Structures are given as structure tokens and as C-alpha cells.
Amino acid sequence: MHSLNATHDPQRRSWVASANAADTDFPIQNLPYGRFRRAGEARWHLGVALGDQVLDLAAAHVAGLPVHASLAGYDLADFMALDPRLHHQTRVTLSEALTEGSAWAPTLAACLLPQSEAAMGLPCTIRGYTDFFTGIHHAREAGRLFRPDDPLTPNYKHVPIAYHGRTSSIVPSGTPVRRPQGQFSSDGVTAAFGPSQRLDYELEVGVFVGRGNALGEPVPIAQAGEHWFGLVLLNDWSARDVQRWEAQPLGPFLAKNFATSISPWVVTREALAPFRLAAPARADGDPLPLPYLHDAADAQAGGIDLTLEVWLQTPQMTQAERLMQSHFRDAAYWTVAQMVAHHTSNGCNLQVGDLLGTGTQSGPASGQGGCLLELTAGGARPLPLSNGEQRRFLEDGDRVVLRGYCEGAGARRIGFGDCEGRVLPARS
Numbered sequence: 001m002h003s004l005n006a007t008h009d010p011q012r013r014s015w016v017a018s019a020n021a022a023d024t025d026f027p028i029q030n031l032p033y034g035r036f037r038r039a040g041e042a043r044w045h046l047g048v049a050l051g052d053q054v055l056d057l058a059a060a061h062v063a064g065l066p067v068h069a070s071l072a073g074y075d076l077a078d079f080m081a082l083d084p085r086l087h088h089q090t091r092v093t094l095s096e097a098l099t100e101g102s103a104w105a106p107t108l109a110a111c112l113l114p115q116s117e118a119a120m121g122l123p124c125t126i127r128g129y130t131d132f133f134t135g136i137h138h139a140r141e142a143g144r145l146f147r148p149d150d151p152l153t154p155n156y157k158h159v160p161i162a163y164h165g166r167t168s169s170i171v172p173s174g175t176p177v178r179r180p181q182g183q184f185s186s187d188g189v190t191a192a193f194g195p196s197q198r199l200d201y202e203l204e205v206g207v208f209v210g211r212g213n214a215l216g217e218p219v220p221i222a223q224a225g226e227h228w229f230g231l232v233l234l235n236d237w238s239a240r241d242v243q244r245w246e247a248q249p250l251g252p253f254l255a256k257n258f259a260t261s262i263s264p265w266v267v268t269r270e271a272l273a274p275f276r277l278a279a280p281a282r283a284d285g286d287p288l289p290l291p292y293l294h295d296a297a298d299a300q301a302g303g304i305d306l307t308l309e310v311w312l313q314t315p316q317m318t319q320a321e322r323l324m325q326s327h328f329r330d331a332a333y334w335t336v337a338q339m340v341a342h343h344t345s346n347g348c349n350l351q352v353g354d355l356l357g358t359g360t361q362s363g364p365a366s367g368q369g370g371c372l373l374e375l376t377a378g379g380a381r382p383l384p385l386s387n388g389e390q391r392r393f394l395e396d397g398d399r400v401v402l403r404g405y406c407e408g409a410g411a412r413r414i415g416f417g418d419c420e421g422r423v424l425p426a427r428s
């Protein structure tokens with residue numbers, strides 16, 4: 001767990017004016033990493049978001065800023081794999097050089113470009129993708145649609161449930177998502193093939209693995225914090241009609257692997273330090289986590305106070321409107337450290353650049369569903385929109401935007417930037 005230090009000081013201001021705006025996602029206290037290129041440029045660069053600008057780290061390195069040489073490369077994984085102490089050192093270097101009054105200002109000003117001129121890619125080569133099911137309110141509500149009397153499966157409070165996803169269709173925010181075709185059944189007996197009629201989003205948090213573990217060597221939960229690098233927002237696009245038909249008995253396949261969108265900026269574990277809090281308390285009667293999933297420090301500070309939102313813009317709207325808001329701190333039954341410890345508990349080796357999805361993060365109240373499946377009770381109750389339209393599931397041209405931010409007393413608000421995608425019509 002990171003302690004707070006001068007890089008978190010809410011009074012610290014940058015010589016980059018837009019980083020001091022009250023509503024920016026990227027003040028100097030955040031410093032998230034991403035990968036970008038300029039229009040017409042083939043080579044990727046790594047960068048840090050600051051206000052409405054990007055600091056080109058390759059250019060900063062050439063200009064003499066003493067950041068780790070891996071940041072002059074083109075794949076963030078080379079940096080993510082390093083000892084967390086080097087991540088901390090780099091954060092201190094960047095923070096000091098970007099602080100108001102720094103002698104680096106004139107040099108680094110030449111290494112900035114507006115975010116509007118940067119095409120963002122995935123931050124690194126993603127080698128493995130696993131999607132968990134830690135959102136207990138989502139698990140309960142989605143389960144209720146299928147098992148009204150017993151919505152949570154008996155294993156839920158014992159084991160952090162997950163399945164292996166697919167990396168090739170993970171896309172950066174802004175990439176359009178084509179409505180998939182698939183096989184489904186309207187009567188549970190006969191099958192048809194065609195464009196999904198029940199296309200949905202899922203509001204999730206993505207965890208990037210930093211240092212991996214050797215095959216056969218589990219990561220003890222007390223060390224799991226050293227193995228995750230940072231967080232992004234993740235939209236696990238889902239075709240509910242395909243999912244319902246194909247998922248028995250092996251789980252999701254084509255209903256989920258046609259697209260997964262992530263926000264482009266990786267908010268580091270250290271940037272999140274001011275927003276750590278106790279892991280969600282277990283209700284009376286809930287089983288205690290088994291010893292390999294329990295750590296006193298994780299119970300005390302394994303939670304993250306992160307507000308999550310879904311926004312929707314239909315083709316008739318001029319701007320997106322907010323559909324819901326939830327909080328990671330009370331939506332997730334399992335912590336990030338528990339996800340890492342469980343994933344490796346059988347000796348499975350996580351690798352740098354692996355992405356772990358948390359599962360849909362719905363809040364406890366009605367209206368806090370993290371997907372349309374929940375907000376519309378499986379399509380039975382259409383969701384009214386402010387302009388008189390309604391939605392059961394996504395329609396062509398709909399634009400879904402996930403947003404996330406952390407705020408709290410004594411800390412500067414930091415955000416994740418948008419995770420956005422527009423639905424294209426199915427291929428005819």
C-alpha cells in the first residue's frame with residue numbers, strides 16, 4: 001500500500017494551466033500513463049495526461065528529464081513490469097518537473113501536445129484478459145432474472161468467480177462497436193442466427209497487472225498490491241440474447257468477445273492512494289474469506305473510493321445524459337488484491353500487461369444497475385430518457401460513455417477520462 005507523499009498534496013499546482021482547473025480529470029496529482037500517436041504518425045509514444053495536454057515521454061526523455069528509459073519506448077508494459085519503487089521515483093520526478101515554478105517548464109513545454117491532437121491506443125500489449133464477477137448487486141439482480149428465489153449462487157461469497165476472456169477484441173475508447181450477429185433462441189428450443197436484438201454494455205473497472213508471477217508460484221494476498229499497476233474503465237459489451245442461449249454450461253463466449261472497450265489512461269495505484277478505504281464489510285452471516293483470500297491490511301485498505309457513471313447519447317440527442325451512478329467501494333464484494341491472489345492461487349502465472357475486469361459494478365439501490373439488463377429488468381421495463389425516448393437495449397447509433405473519478409476530503413479530485421464507444425449497425 002502506498003503512503004501519501006508530496007505528489008498527492010492537494011495544494012500542488014502545475015505550470016500547465018489546464019491541469020489546475022477544478023473539473024479536470026488530470027490534475028498534477030493524477031499523472032496517468034497512456035499510449036498515443038499524432039495524426040499521420042506511425043510510431044506510438046508513451047505519454048502522461050495533464051489537464052487537456054499530453055506530455056510526450058519520449059521527447060521528455062530526449063530532453064534530459066531523468067525518467068526511466070522504458071518510458072521512451074512504445075509499450076507501457078516495459079515500465080509496468082518494473083519494481084514499484086521505480087514507479088514511485090518516476091512519479092516524483094514527473095510531479096516535481098511539472099509543478100509551478102519548476103526550472104523544467106520551458107524544456108517540457110516543448111514536449112506537450114493537446115489531447116485533441118493525440119490518437120489514443122491501448123496502453124500496452126495485453127497478453128491475457130480475465131473477467132471477474134465481483135459486483136455483488138449485479139450478481140444478485142442478474143441472477144434474480146433467472147433464479148428469482150435464489151439469485152446468488154452458493155459459491156458466490158466464497159470464491160471470486162471469473163472466466164477467461166479474449167484479448168484480440170479489446171479496443172481503446174473511441175473505437176466504434178459493430179452490433180454482433182449471433183445465435184439465439186426465442187423459445188429455448190429452436191435456434192436462429194442474426195443481429196443481436198439485446199445489445200448491452202457493462203460498467204466495469206479494469207486492472208492492469210504490473211509484475212507477473214512465475215508459473216506454479218502463487219502471489220500471496222499480502223503481496224498482491226505489488227503486482228497490480230493501475231486501473232482503467234472497462235465496458236464489457238454484451239449480447240444478452242446470445243449469452244442466454246450459448247452460456248450453458250460453459251459460460252460466456254461469443255456474447256462477450258466481439259468488443260471490450262477500455263479508457264486510454266492508466267491511473268496508477270499510487271495516484272489512488274488518497275482514496276483507499278476499508279474493503280466492504282461482510283454482512284452478518286456471510287462466510288469469512290478463506291485464509292488465502294484474507295489479509296488484515298487488505299481488509300483495512302483494500303477498497304477504493306471510486307465513483308462510476310454510465311452516460312448515453314442516442315442519435316437524437318446533442319449530448320450524453322447520465323443513466324446511473326455507483327460506487328466501487330460498495331459495489332465490489334472482492335478487492336483487487338483478492339482477485340490477484342485468487343487468480344494465482346492454483347499457480348496460474350499472471351503476466352505484465354494482463355487485464356483483469358472486475359465485473360459489472362452496480363450499486364445497491366434500484367436505478368444503480370451497471371447495465372441495461374438490470375435497469376430494464378431484462379428488457380421488461382423500458383428505461384425512459386429525458387427527451388421522451390426509451391431504451392430496453394442499445395440501438396444503432398447509441399453512444400455509451402463510462403466515466404469514473406475519485407474525490408474526498410483533503411485530496412485533489414482525479415478522474416479516468418472517458419471510455420466511449422458508438423454502436424454501428426450489424427453487417428448485412
Ligand code: CA
Pocket residue numbers: 131202204236357359360
Ligand atoms: Ca462482464
